[in-house]
Amino acid sequence: MTPFSLPPGNSQIKCVHSFDELVSTRFADGVNALCWQRTLPGDFGEIVQLLGSSGDSSEAITTLDEARLRRLPVSAEGRRAIDQLLADLELLRNHDLDPALNFISGYPRDDEPGPIPTDVFSFHADSAPVEADTFLCTYHGPTSEGVRNDEAQRRVDIPETRSELLKIFGGADNDDFREYLKENCYDLHYAAVSQARPFSFGLGNLWRIAIDYPGSPVPPCIHRAPATLPGQARLLLIS
Ligand SMILES: [Fe+2]
Numbered sequence: 061m062t063p064f065s066l067p068p069g070n071s072q073i074k075c076v077h078s079f080d081e082l083v084s085t086r087f088a089d090g091v092n093a094l095c096w097q098r099t100l101p102g103d104f105g106e107i108v109q110l111l112g113s114s115g116d117s118s119e120a121i122t123t124l125d126e127a128r129l130r131r132l133p134v135s136a137e138g139r140r141a142i143d144q145l146l147a148d149l150e151l152l153r154n155h156d157l158d159p160a161l162n163f164i165s166g167y168p169r170d171d172e173p174g175p176i177p178t179d180v181f182s183f184h185a186d187s188a189p190v191e192a193d194t195f196l197c198t199y200h201g202p203t204s205e206g207v208r209n210d211e212a213q214r215r216v217d218i219p220e221t222r223s224e225l226l227k228i229f230g231g232a233d234n235d236d237f238r239e240y241l242k243e244n245c246y247d248l249h250y251a252a253v254s255q256a257r258p259f260s261f262g263l264g265n266l267w268r269i270a271i272d273y274p275g276s277p278v279p280p281c282i283h284r285a286p287a288t289l290p291g292q293a294r295l296l297l298i299s
Pocket residue numbers: 180184185186283
């Protein structure tokens with residue numbers, strides 16, 4: 061496996077060296093993603109394999125509880141991976157967060173995407189009505205991806221898409237229309253420009269990314285879930 065490296069020349073990403081630094085660094089001056097780069101011990105693939113073959117994970121996304129993790133019949137390397145997962149959950153919980161560990165064997169796609177796809181495969185910003193941010197770590201499988209803000213455009217700002225949305229809305233480009241865009245999350249989805257170079261979040265790294273909320277000092281970090289083929293399950297921590 062090639063070692064992970066941060067995309068060169070990307071001033072939106074700041075590398076940090078500890079969990080304390082990850083949670084205490086303020087988003088400012090255009091920095092909207094913090095990466096605590098880690099090479100984790102343990103065999104996460106073994107856990108994914110066990111979960112995939114256990115037969116009770118028919119759901120596309122299963123949230124794993126600690127009891128289930130502890131019960132898995134694993135090797136010493138698998139045990140190290142489980143210890144790491146439990147340690148990360150505890151770190152985030154001790155910081156008053158509510159992390160979830162997800163085993164993902166597929167994602168729901170938009171059945172009828174309409175003018176703007178709004179599933180997690182589409183570049184998007186997370187949002188909240190109050191100050192918040194998103195923590196992400198992929199332990200196994202295809203990794204989350206990001207794109208620089210100057211290499212993406214809000215889909216609702218693309219003239220053809222906007223007029224198509226206006227047609228569907230059946231009204232004028234006014235506050236009601238903007239409310240309609242918000243309600244449908246259309247305003248949170250982005251198209252990468254043709255020259256864009258999306259970057260990988262890598263495996264094992266714990267990221268804290270800025271989201272869209274009123275008064276945020278920086279633009280939100282634009283990201284997406286990777287395309288996952290059958291048999292390419294992911295193990296992801298999200299908070
Ligand atoms: Fe997201």
